[in-house]
Amino acid sequence: MNKKIKASAAIVAAIALSFGAFATTSASAATKTFTLAYQGPLSGGEASTGIDEQNGVKYAIKVFEAANPGYKINLVSVDDEGDPAVASKVAPGVGTNTKIIGLIGPAYSGATIASLPYYKAGNLTVISPSATRVSLTDPKSPTAKSDYGRPIFHRVVATDDKQGPALAKFATAGNTAAKVFVFDDQSSYAVPLRGYVEAALKNVKGATLVGGDSVPNTTTDFSPTIAKIKSAGANVVIYTGYYSQAAVFVKQLRDSGSTATFAGGDGVFNQQFAVLAGKAGEGAKLTGVAGLADVDPKIEADFKAKIGVSSGVYAVESIDAANIFLSGIKNGKTTRAAMNKWVKSYNFKGIAGANIKFNQHGDISEGGFAGFLVTGGTLVNKGPVA
Amino acid sequence: MKNFNLRDFGAGIWERSNRYQRVAIVLVTITLAALLPFAGASFLATPVAAYDAVLVYPVAIFVLMSLGLNIVVGKSGMLDLGYVAFFAIGAYTNGLLSMHTGLNTWEIMPIGIGAAMFAGVLLGIPTLRLRGDYLAIVTLGFGEIIRIVALNVSWTNGPNGISGIQMPPPILGKEFALDDQKLFFWVVLVMILLTIWMIRRLTVRRPGRAWEAIRQDEDAAELMGVPTLKYKIWSFTLGAAIGGAAGVLYAAKNLFISPEMFTLNVSILILACVVFGGIGNIWGVILGGAILGYLPDRIRFISDARLLVFGLVLVVVMNFRPDGLLPRKKREKALVKKGASA
C-alpha cells in the first residue's frame, strides 16, 4: 500500500467514524415526550437572527418543563441558513417526520415560501415569529397559489403592509415639510417594505418623496447614496434594510455633516444598532415590536439566568409562538391535526400583554408597531404608531 | 502496487471485458444507481434533511452540473467561474414560462437548454479569446451579472423570486409527489446517463480530440489547423446546455426560485466537485459531485462547524490527492504537467 492510498484510507476512516457518532435518542417511559421544531438560520451569514429566536424557543420550553413535571419537549433544530435553496432541502425531512407536531419558524419569508409545499403536504402547523411578507397570508396576492399559507401557516408578527405606513408616519412625525429619501438593501425583506413605505408617504400630509436608492447588502461605502441624499435635499432618510448596514450608513451620513432624520424599520430595530452606530445613532427613529427587556425586565433577567445570554431579536414573538404549541401539548393535542385545530382556535394573552388570536388567514389581529427613539444609546419606546 | 491507480484499474477491467460483460457492467451500475433512493434506511441516511430529496438536489443535480462543467474545464481546459449563470438561466426560463404560459416542464426543457446555449454563444464569442485567469474573471463577472439583473428587474419579481412553479406532469402514469422524490431522482438519473453517453461519444470523435489538443497546447493546436475558437465555443455551449437543463430541473423540483440561490458560491462549489473528484475523468467528476453534494447534509449533526469541516476536507484531499479522488488516465496527466494550461 503506498502513501497516497494510506492517506485516503485514513480520510475515509475518519469520515466513517464521524458518521458513526450520530445516534438517535429514545424517550424514557416515565415522562411524556413530545417533539417540536425550530426552523431558521442557525449557520451562515444570518445565523444571529436564528440563534436569538431559537434561544427564545428554548427559554419557553425550559419554563414549560419546570412548570409541568412529567413533560419532556425535544426541540429539533432545523437550520435553513435563511436560504430558500437550503430550506427546500431540509423541509421535506421535517414534513415527513410525524414526530414533530409543531414548528416555530421559518424565520425568513423566502425560506417559508420554499418550505410551505412540504408542510402543507404533511399538515404540519407552523407559527413564524418573523416572516413578514404580505403574500403569505393574502389570498388575493398574484402569487397566492403558492405563497398563501392557509391552513398551516400562522405568524405572531405584524406584516410589511402594516409596518410601511407606521414607518412613514413615525419618520415624518413633527416635520411639516418632510422631503423623504427611501432606500433598501436589495433583500426580499427590504424591497417590498420600501414599496409600502413609499406608497404610504403619499397619504402623509406635507411629505414628499424626493429620491431613493437600492444598495447591495454587502456595501460599506455609502458615499454615492449620501451624494444622492444631499443632491435631493432630503431631510428625512428611511432605510428598510437591517441594522448592521444601517449603523455603518448613519455614521457616514453624520460624518458628511448631514442632519437629516434617520429612520428604519424592524430590521434596524435592534439594540446592536445603537451600539454599532454610537453617537451617530442618536435621534434615529425606528419602528418595531417591543423586545423582552422592554416588556418585562424580570422575564429578561430570568431569560439570562436560564439561557446564559441576553434575549435578542424577536424574542417575544419566539416565546409566544412556542407557548402556543406548548399549551396545546398540555391540553393533549398530540397529533398534527389536533394541534392545527388548537392553534386555529387559540385565544390567550401573549407575554407582551396583547391578545393572540389568529384570523382565518393566519395573521394576528392585535399587536402593531411601536415607535422607538434612540436616546443615550438605548431604544426608548415612544408608544404605538397608529 | 507502486503505481496503483483506481481509475486505470477500472479502465483495465473495462478493456479486458467482452461485449456481453460490458453490457452487464453497465446494467448493474445503472440498476445500483437507480436503487439509491431505497438506501435511505442505511448509514447513508441524512439527519434533518430528507434523504430522497437530498439525492435529487444537491447530489444528482450537482453530478449533472459537474459533468457539464467538466466539458469546459476538464476536457478543453478553460477555467469557468461563472457556470451558475447557465443554471440560473435554465431555472428562470422554467420559472417565467410556467408563470406566463401553460407549458409544462418537459416542453420548457428544450427552451431552457436553448436559452442557456444562446447565452453561452453570446458570452463565448467575445471572451473565449482570453486565456486562463482572464477568462476566469470574465466568466465570474458574467455569473454575477445574471444574478444582479434577476435581482433588479421587475419581470423576474426581483428579490422575491418566482414561486408557484408547476410540478412536472406524470411520467408513464406515475405522479410526481412532494414527499416522495424517487421519481424525480430517476428523471435526473436519465439526464445524467444521456449526458455521459453524449460526452463519451464526443470525446472519441473529432471535437474530443480538438478539445484535448486545445487543453494541452492551444497554440500548437491552432498551428496544426484546429479551429480552436470554434471548438472552444462548442465546448462552452455544450457545458451551458447541461447547466441550463440542470436549472430547469432544479426549478421544477424546488417550485420556488430567487436570485440568492444563484450566487458565485454555486460556481465555486461545482468547480470544487470537478477538481475534487478528478478533473477530466467522467467517473471522478461523478464521484466528486456526489460526495460534495451529499457531505454537508450528512454532517448536519455538527451543525455549526459544517462548512468549516467542508473547507478542511477540500484542503486535505487536494493536498493528498491533487489530481482528485479518481484521476484521469496517466497518459493524459503526464502531458498536463508540461503544459500550464489546465
Add this chain to the structure above:
Amino acid sequence: MFTVFIDQFWQLTISGIALGFIYVLIALGYTMVYGVLRMINFANSEIFMWGTFGAIVASRDLFGYNQTSEPAHGAKLALVLFIQLFASMAFAGLTAVTVEFVAYRRLRAKGTNRLATLISAIGMSMVLSEVMRLLTASRPVGSPRILEKVILVEVWGAQIRLDTLITIMAAGAIFIILERFVKLSRMGKAIRAVSMNEDAAKLMGINLNRVITTTFLVGGLATGAAGFFYITVYEYTKFNIGFTMGLAAFTAAVIGGIGNIRGAFFGGVSLGLAEVYASAILGTQWKSVTIFIVLVLVLLFKPSGLFGEAVTQTRA
C-alpha cells in the same frame, strides 16, 4: 440621472479615490502572489478580513476603547493608529504565511495542476471565514472611533475629511514603499527573478521557499494595511466582508494587468472611481454590473490588462 453626478462630482471623486486606495492595497496582495506563482490567491479576501479584526483587537482589547469612548488626540492618537496598523498587518501577514504553508506549499512541491491549488485555496478561505464566524457568533463587530472625522476643507462643495486624507496619503506611502522594496531590495530582486523563471532562479542559488513565503508575507502586509484603513474609514467588520472587497480588488488587479504592481495601483484607483460614479449615475444596485462590463471591454482591447502582465514577462 446625471444631476447627482454633476452636482456632487468632486465629492464623489474624493470618495472614489479613497475607496480606490483601499482596493490598491488589497489588489497588491493578489498581484504579488500572482506575479510569482501565476496563481490567484483565492484566500486573499479572507486575509483582508482577518486584517480588519487585527485593528479592532488592538484598539478594543489593547487600549480598552469601546463604542462610546471619546476619539483619541495628539500623540496618543498617533500611537493608537500606529499600533492598529501594525496589528492589522501582523494579523494579515501571519494569515497569509499560514495560507501559503497549508494550502500551497505541499502542492507546489509536487508541481501538480493549478486547479488543485485553486481549490485548496478556496477550501482554506472557507476555513478562515468560518473560524472567524464561529469566533464572532456571526455578528458584525463595530470598531471604536479612534480618529475624529473632522472636515478639513471644502473645495467645490467637496469635503476633504481627515480620515480620507490620511487614507490616501498613508496608503500611497505604503504602496510606494512596497513598490521600491520589490524593485530595489535584494529580496525584491529574488522575487522578480523567481517570477521570471523559477528554474533559473533556483539554479542561481535562490531559496525558492523563502522567496515565496516572503511574497505571501508582503502581499499579506499590504492587504492587512488595507484592513486597517477600512476599519478607520468604515468602523465596521464582519466575517463575510472579505468576499465583496476581495472580488472588487481582484477585478482591479486584472484591469491593471495582474502581476503588475503599477497596474494594481491604476486598476484600484480607477475601479474605486468607476464604482462610485456608476452608483451615482445608474443607482448603486448596478455598480457591480458596470464594473464587470468595463472589465470585459478592457480585456477585449487589451487582453492582458491595461499595463500588461509584466512584473517581468509572461512565463512559457
